Amino acid sequence: xxxxxxxxxxxxxxxxxxxxxxxxxxxxxxxxxxxxxxxxxxxxxxxxxxxxxxxxxxxxxxxxxxxxxxxxxxxxxxxxxxxxxxxxxxxxxxxxxxxxxxxxxxxxxxxxxxxxxxxxxxxxxxxxxxxxxxxxxxxxxxxxxxxxxxxxxxxxxxxxxxxxxxxxxxxxxxxxxxxxxxxxxxxxxxxxxxxxxxxxxxxxxxxxxxxxxxxxxxxxxxxxxxxxxxxxxxxxxxxxxxxxxxxxxxxxxxxxxxxxxxxxxxxxxxxxxxxxxxxxxxxxxxxxxxxxxxxxxxxxxxxxxxxxxxxxxxxxxxxxxxxxxxxxxxxxxxxxxxxxxxxxxxxxxxxxxxxxxxxxxxxxxxxxxxxxxxxxxxxxxxxxxxxxxxxxxxxxxxxxxxxxxxxxxxxxxxxxxxxxxxxxxxxxxxxxxxxxxxxxxxxxxxxxxxxxxxxxxxxxxxxxxxxxxxxxxxxxxxxxxxxxxxxxxxxxxxxxxxxxxxxxxxxxxxxxxxxxxxxxxxxxxxxxxxxxxxxxxxxxxxxxxxxxx
Ligand code: GLN
Numbered sequence: 001x002x003x004x005x006x007x008x009x010x011x012x013x014x015x016x017x018x019x020x021x022x023x024x025x026x027x028x029x030x031x032x033x034x035x036x037x038x039x040x041x042x043x044x045x046x047x048x049x050x051x052x053x054x055x056x057x058x059x060x061x062x063x064x065x066x067x068x069x070x071x072x073x074x075x076x077x078x079x080x081x082x083x084x085x086x087x088x089x090x091x092x093x094x095x096x097x098x099x100x101x102x103x104x105x106x107x108x109x110x111x112x113x114x115x116x117x118x119x120x121x122x123x124x125x126x127x128x129x130x131x132x133x134x135x136x137x138x139x140x141x142x143x144x145x146x147x148x149x150x151x152x153x154x155x156x157x158x159x160x161x162x163x164x165x166x167x168x169x170x171x172x173x174x175x176x177x178x179x180x181x182x183x184x185x186x187x188x189x190x191x192x193x194x195x196x197x198x199x200x201x202x203x204x205x206x207x208x209x210x211x212x213x214x215x216x217x218x219x220x221x222x223x224x225x226x227x228x229x230x231x232x233x234x235x236x237x238x239x240x241x242x243x244x245x246x247x248x249x250x251x252x253x254x255x256x257x258x259x260x261x262x263x264x265x266x267x268x269x270x271x272x273x274x275x276x277x278x279x280x281x282x283x284x285x286x287x288x289x290x291x292x293x294x295x296x297x298x299x300x301x302x303x304x305x306x307x308x309x310x311x312x313x314x315x316x317x318x319x320x321x322x323x324x325x326x327x328x329x330x331x332x333x334x335x336x337x338x339x340x341x342x343x344x345x346x347x348x349x350x351x352x353x354x355x356x357x358x359x360x361x362x363x364x365x366x367x368x369x370x371x372x373x374x375x376x377x378x379x380x381x382x383x384x385x386x387x388x389x390x391x392x393x394x395x396x397x398x399x400x401x402x403x404x405x406x407x408x409x410x411x412x413x414x415x416x417x418x419x420x421x422x423x424x425x426x427x428x429x430x431x432x433x434x435x436x437x438x439x440x441x442x443x444x445x446x447x448x449x450x451x452x453x454x455x456x457x458x459x460x461x462x463x464x465x466x467x468x469x470x471x472x473x474x475x476x477x478x479x480x481x482x483x484x485x486x487x488x489x490x491x492x493x494x495x496x497x498x499x500x501x502x503x504x505x506x507x508x509x510x511x512x513x514x515x516x517x518x519x520x521x522x523x524x525x526x527x528x529x530x531x532x533x534x535x536x537x538x539x540x541x542x543x544x545x546x547x548x549x
Contacts, residue, residue: 002130003265004170005139006158008206010146010195011177015212016248018071020175020239021141022078023249027258029079030249030273033136036129037075038087039068040122041143042150046092050429057305061461061511062087065435071141073309073511077316078249080516089125091150097121114153122157123164137265146174147198159203168266173257174199174206175239178213178221187215189225196229205230207264210237210257235260246282246315246515249275281319281515288324292529295344297367297384298353299360301329307353310381313513317522323530335363340370348536349377349501349529352384354461354508358407365391377501377528379521382462385504386416389466389494392479397470406464417467419490433460437485439492439507445482446503447493450524456483458492458507465506466491501528 007021018039025035045051048059049067060073066085075083098121102112130138142158144151162170176192196206209229211217217225217238226233237255242248252258253273262270294314300306311327318325330343332352344350350371352364364387371378372391380388386404393402393415401408404416425431441447441454448454468489471481483493483505496502503521513519 001169002133002135002138003168003267004126004130004161004165005137005173005261005265006170007139007141007173007175008146008155008158008199008204009142009144009175010199011191013145015175015177016239016245017141017143017175018074019245019248020173020210020252021071021139022074023252024173024257024261025075025137025139026078026249026275026278027253027273028137028261030275030278031258031270032274033267033270034134035079035137035139036081036083036087036135037072037079037139037141038083038089038126038129039071039141039143040126040154041069041088041090042148042154043090043143044092044095045090046096046429047088047090049432053300053306054303057303058308059461060309061434061459061508063436063459065459067430067434067461069143070305070308073312074245076511077312077514080514086125086128089122091153094118094121094125094153115156118153119157119160122154123161126157126161146195146202152202155199155202155204162204168264171208171261171264172204172206173208173210173261175210175212178211178217178225180214187213187217187221189221189228192225193228200230207231208235208237208257208260210239212239212241214241216240244282244285244315246278246285249278250282277516281316284319284322285315287322288318289322290530290533291324291326292318292348292526292533293326293328293346294349294351294526294529295330295347295367296327296351296353297330297332297335297364299332299355300353301331309508309510309513310351310353313510313519313522314526316513316515316518317526320518320523321526321530323526325526330367332360332363332367335366337366340366344370344376347376348533349379349525351525352378352380352387354382354384356383356406361387361407365394369395372496372499372502375500375532377525377532378499378503379501379525380504381510382506382508385494385506386464386466388502388504389415389474389479392474392477392496393470396477396479397473404464413470415467415470416464418463419465422463432463435459437492437507438487439483440486441493442480442482445480445493445497446495446501446524447482447521450503450520452520455486458505458509459511460507462506466494500532501525 009017029035047067057070060068063082064084068088072083178187222236225236314325368388368391393399399413402413402415403411405414436457481491492506494504509519509521
C-alpha cells in the first residue's frame with residue numbers, strides 16, 4: 001500500500017514548495033523507494049495551457065501531452081522519472097469532472113455541493129496514483145497559501161483523508177517563512193505561528209514544519225517554533241537559502257527531513273541514500289573549468305520562470321561539460337538590424353526561444369541571421385526553429401515576404417503553415433500538437449552526432465509546422481531536414497551542414513533534460529559554444545595559441 005506525504009505552504013507564495021517536495025522525493029528515491037509527486041493547483045483554469053507565461057511561468061508538457069504546472073518539470077528533473085496528466089490537478093479540472101457527472105445524471109436527485117462532492121473528487125484524485133502498486137510514496141504538493149479561500153476544499157479533503165487512512169499512512173509537511181528583520185536583527189516566528197494556527201483551524205495539524213530562512217535558526221528558535229506550533233523539536237526543519245536548487249536535497253538530508261517523514265510513516269526498512277551521481281553533478285556544477293555566454297532571445301525575459309526548463313537544461317549541460325553557462329537574456333522586441341552586432345557581440349552561442357504570436361518575431365529573425373552569418377552556434381526551439389526557416393527563406397531563397405501564417409496569414413510564401421489537423425480546431429485549451437512523438441534522424445547529420453541514434457522521441461507543443469512544399473528548395477540551398485516524423489513526414493529538425501553548429505527543432509528538448517540525463521542537444525550546443533570561445537581567443541591571441549601547441 002502506498003503512503004502519502006502532503007506539502008502545504010503558509011505565510012507567502014513562492015517559498016519553493018516544489019523544490020522542497022522534489023528534494024524530499026529525491027531523498028526517499030535515493031533510499032530505494034518508488035516515489036512520485038503530484039501537484040494540486042487551486043485555480044479555475046482546467047490546466048495552465050491557456051495561461052500567459054507572465055501568470056505562472058512556463059507551461060510544462062508531459063509525455064502524454066498534458067499541459068501542466070512548471071513544478072512538474074522540477075519533479076522530473078530531480079527524480080529522472082516521467083510524470084503524466086494525473087500528476088497535475090486544478091480546481092477547474094475537479095469542477096469539470098463533477099459538473100460533467102451531474103449533467104450525466106450521476107447524482108440524480110441530490111444537491112451537488114463543495115462538501116462532499118468536490119472534496120470527494122479531490123480525495124479520489126489524491127489517492128489515484130497510489131492505486132496500482134506502482135509507487136511506495138505519493139507526495140502531494142498543494143498549491144497556494146493556507147488561508148486562501150480557493151485552497152479550502154483541498155485542505156478539507158486532506159483533513160478527511162487523514163481521518164480515513166491509518167495514522168501511519170500520512171504525513172503533513174508545512175512550509176513557511178521565517179522573515180529576518182534587519183532593524184531588529186532578529187528572525188521572526190510569528191507569521192509561522194499564525195499560519196500553523198490557520199491550518200489547525202481548518203482541521204489539519206502539520207507533523208513537520210520546514211522554515212525558509214535567510215539566517216540559521218539556532219536551537220532556541222527551533223524550540224520556540226516547536227513549542228508554539230505543537231510539533232516535536234526535531235520536526236522543525238531549517239531550509240536556508242541555497243546557492244542552487246540542486247543543493248537542497250543535500251541540505252534536507254542534513255536536516256533529516258526524510259528520516260523524520262519515514263518515522264511518522266512507520267517505514268523501518270530503508271537503505272542508506274545513494275546520491276553519488278547527484279553529488280558528482282553538483283561537484284562539476286560548483287567547480288567549472290571554463291565559461292561560455294549564451295544569449296537567450298525571447299519576449300518573456302523579464303520573468304525568470306518563463307523559460308525555466310531551458311535555463312535548467314543549460315545547468316545540466318554546463319555541468320557535464322564542466323563549464324559555467326552564463327545566460328544573457330536579450331529581449332527580441334528590441335533587436336534591430338542596426339543594433340544586433342552590438343547586442344550579440346559577446347556571445348558564444350545563441351538560443352532562440354519558443355513563443356506565440358507576432359510580438360518580437362522580427363528581432364528573432366534578425367538574431368538568427370546574425371548567428372548564421374557569423375558562425376555563432378545557434379539553437380532554435382519550436383518558434384525559434386520556425387524563425388530560422390523564415391530567415392533562410394527570405395535571405396537565401398530570396399522569398400522576401402516568407403513568413404508563418406501564424407503571424408501573416410496572407411504571406412505569398414507560407415514556409416511555416418498551420419498543420420492540417422489544426423485547420424478546423426477553434427477551441428484553445430489542450431488542442432495543440434502535444435506530448436511525445438517519434439522522430440527519425442538522418443545518419444551523418446549534426447542531430448545524429450548529438451543523439452548517437454536514428455530514432456528518438458521528443459515532446460511537442462505547437463500548431464504550426466515546416467511547409468513541406470518548400471522542402472526541396474531549402475535542401476538545394478543548404479538547409480536540410482535532418483529529422484522527420486516517420487508517420488506524417490512532418491519536419492522536426494532543420495540544420496545547416498555548412499555552419500559549425502546550427503540546429504532548429506520543432507519540439508521541446510528542454511523538457512526532457514534531467515540531472516542524470518542532460519539533453520544531448522544542449523550538451524552539444526554548450527560544447528560548440530566552448531569551441532567557439534576557444535577559437536575566438538586563439539584569433540585574439542595567436543602567440544599564446546602557438547605556444548600552447
Ligand atoms: N507559435 C508556434 C506554433 O504554435 C510555436 C509554438 C512554440 O514555440 N511552442 O507552432
